[in-house]
Amino acid sequence: MTKTAIVLRTPSGISGDMLLTGLARLADINAGELAALVDAIGVEALRDCVTIEPHEVNWITGWRAQIDLPHEHHHRTLATIVEIIARSGLEDAAKALATRAFRILAEAEAAVHGCTVDEVHFHEVGALDSILDTCIAAALYVRSGAQELHCSPLPLCDGTIRCEHGLLASPPPAVQEMLNGVPVYGVDDKGETVTPTALAFLKAVDARFGKWPVCEVVRSARAYGGKVFPNLPNGAMFFLVRL
Numbered sequence: 001m002t003k004t005a006i007v008l009r010t011p012s013g014i015s016g017d018m019l020l021t022g023l024a025r026l027a028d029i030n031a032g033e034l035a036a037l038v039d040a041i042g043v044e045a046l047r048d049c050v051t052i053e054p055h056e057v058n059w060i061t062g063w064r065a066q067i068d069l070p071h072e073h074h075h076r077t078l079a080t081i082v083e084i085i086a087r088s089g090l091e092d093a094a095k096a097l098a099t100r101a102f103r104i105l106a107e108a109e110a111a112v113h114g115c116t117v118d119e120v121h122f123h124e125v126g127a128l129d130s131i132l133d134t135c136i137a138a139a140l141y142v143r144s145g146a147q148e149l150h151c152s153p154l155p156l157c158d159g160t161i162r163c164e165h166g167l168l169a170s171p172p173p174a175v176q177e178m179l180n181g182v183p184v185y186g187v188d189d190k191g192e193t194v195t196p197t198a199l200a201f202l203k204a205v206d207a208r209f210g211k212w213p214v215c216e217v218v219r220s221a222r223a224y225g226g227k228v229f230p231n232l233p234n235g236a237m238f239f240l241v242r243l
Contacts, residue, residue, distance in 0.1 A: 005148040006141070007212060007239040012232040013155055013193030016133030017065045018223045019201055022238035023140035024052050025063050025221030034136075040089035041135050045070050045128055050136075055224050057234045062222030069128045075121040078106040081131065090139050097138040101204035105196055108177035130197045137201055144240060151207045153183035154199075155232070159190030175199055183209045189231045215241035 006026070008014070024034060031051060038046050046069070055064035085098050109120045122130070141149075159170045171179070174196040182203075187193070219240040228234055 003147045003243045004145045004218075005150060005213070005215065005241050005243050006144060006146045007215065007217075007241050008149060008151045008207075009237040009239075010152050010154055010194075012229050012234045012236070013195075013225075014198040014202070014236050015195040015225045016130055016137065016197035016201070017067060018225045018236045019137040019198055020050070020133050020140070021052055021063050021065045022221050022223035022236055023137055023144065024065075025223065026219055026238050026240045027140050027143055028219070029140075037090075037136055037139050038132065040139070041084070041131065042088045043084060043128065043131065046132055049128075050132065057224055057228055060222070060235070062224050062235050064224040064226075067129055067132065069132075077122070078102060078117060078120055081122065084131065085135065088135065090135060091142055093142045094135070094139040097142065097204055098135045101134050101138065101197075101200045104178065104203050105174065105200040108174045108196065108200070111177045112173040133197055134201060138204075141205060146240070148243070149202070149205045149207045150213050151202055151209050153185050153209055155187040155193050156184050157187050157189045157191065157193055159192075161192045172196065178203060187229075187232055189229045191227065191229070193229070213241075213243060215239075215243050217241050 038050060049069050050065055050067045052063055053066050055062055081102050082099055085095050088095065106117045106120045110117045156171055161168045161170050161172050170192050171194060172192065175194055178199045217239050221238045222235045223238060224235045
């Protein structure tokens with residue numbers, strides 16, 4: 001029996017906005033369809049916040065999400081985010097996937113801060129952009145009909161990351177907590193290659209990390225993030241395949 005799957009290769013890492021971009025391109029949805037998915041989340045501040053635009057790095061073309069969100073001063077608990085997802089107009093399967101991703105993230109944050117999952121207050125992770133990235137990635141993954149996601153081992157490097165908690169070493173603490181069982185390798189660059197939002201999503205879909213599976217490629221897309229790494233081949237490669 002033929003199965004649909006997504007193959008993801010991450011030579012410069014992966015972030016939430018790259019997941020959104022790559023899955024949107026694989027789905028071949030237009031601006032209106034993307035806006036409708038965003039509106040389905042039901043958060044007014046997310047309306048008309050994202051477009052997927054052509055982008056290039058080192059003369060290699062691809063796509064990038066342009067996201068324009070208002071600054072928020074308040075933090076959100078897991079219960080608040082789960083309620084937003086439950087009340088949304090997303091498909092039930094997408095709601096379940098997005099909720100699972102945030103629960104995985106909350107467990108990592110709780111371990112980092114030495115508190116319970118219910119006591120976690122999301123900062124960057126719980127901000128509007130992470131709700132956007134996780135919910136839309138979940139909706140697009142469900143829409144794709146994929147039954148599996150195959151991902152390359154993840155690149156990690158040293159360096160520092162500045163966030164709400166101050167200056168942190170790379171990989172950030174929440175990523176460190178979620179890396180158990182995930183194949184990784186070191187690269188010659190500095191900074192954050194894998195974001196907590198992206199890794200939580202990959203774990204939520206039970207991504208299979210390793211080499212390419214034997215498959216037939218149906219469609220492909222190249223997604224760029226907001227950072228360019230000078231010593232790495234930039235961008236993530238997404239493939240919709242038949243196994």
